[in-house]
Amino acid sequence: MSVGLVTAAALLGALAGVLSDRAIPVLARRFPGSGPPITPGLLAAGSGDSPGCADRPPPSAAAGLMAGRAGRSTGRIRAGAVLGAVGAVVFGGLAAVRGPEPALPGYLLVAGGGLVLARADLACLRLPDPLVAATALAGGAGLVAAAVATGTPVRLWAALAGAVLSFTGYALLALLPGSRLGYGDVKLAAVLGLPLGWLGWRALGLGLLLPHLLNGVVVLGLLAARRVRRDTALPFGPALLAGAWLAVLLT
Template identity: 70%
Template sequence: MSAVLVTGIALLGAPAGWAAVPVGRSLVPGHPGDAPRRSTLALAGVVVFGGLAATRGTDPALPALLLVAAVGLVLGVTDVTALRLPDPLVGVVALGGGLGLIAATAATGEPRRLAVAVGGAALSFVGYALLALLPRARLGFGDVKLAAALGLPLGWLGWPALRLGLFLPHVLAGVAVLVLLAAGRVRRDTPVPFGPALLGGAWLAAVLT
């Protein structure tokens, strides 16, 4: 959710003409002051890490969740400012999260949870890949890969967390777009980053289930 808030703040502060910027280009070129400020990111970090620590403090997978959250904040800002989810960062989420979950499996002796995590990643990939292939779909394959990477920790947390993590991004993205449309910051054909909604939905699913 905090990632979605960062998105909203950044887009609401962007110049009115940014909607014409094509995918892959900065949304706020030449206006570094329009990017999320350090204080905003610091607050988002406190909310994200504090929420995970408060709700998952006894879970052996907490280090993996915190790593995913830390890289996720960077990915959220990158997607807002450049409409990109760089593969190396998504790879860190997948590899770092996966290694952390392997360590958690060794600590708990519950290989079933790791199997569910892998199944969650596969299900997330297939589901979002199908959505991305739909006509007029606004999902990119960067979003698909990020969804798969987030499916690992969500699967570890269980099927309820995975279901919620797959559903909530669409709700968050819809609300964010409606707010931005009402504020006159975007048009109906404006490319809006979906990565922050994926990250925010995964975080909410982790702290609510």
């Protein structure tokens, strides 16, 4: 493990995390959400001050307006710091475990897109198609470059197989009665299937299983803390991304 590589990746991840939070106000205007922002846990900036899709100024009184702006500004700084720390851990972890292998840039590109998608899903309950597509193109390009560099183009077929299997599995789950999976989740699962398929069947299996385990733990914790109700809509994208990241680290 190269300390310099891990440090550089962590710093890059911190920057990506901060930028992902800065992108949310723009995304909120371009991709309206399906409901009020859902930001439980660390990313919650406080009651009413999340920079999500339903972000609106308080009543028009001057004092209230200034207080609302100050609250939202503080919330954004707080959320940006959390996203920066998350990005540093995600990027640094990938660099520490995978090392200077040719596919590392591809993993980092997917992770960078994932940070934006996770924040957007938490804030807007949306995984916008253009962002999912951009993440797929960036990750795919990184894997193609790795295949050329290592002279192993056959691994691209494994990556495509992982994407197809992930898409098929999650599409079937989304069609089940009572399923809360959205088609944005299905598309994101296909994107994450690319790097997981590249790594092999074990990584792909873990990447398909871990998101459900992680999401179950989070939902049970929120229910126990009475932060949500049984019918509360919660984002699944962050669990998908966290599960894929853990699968890469454990493979």
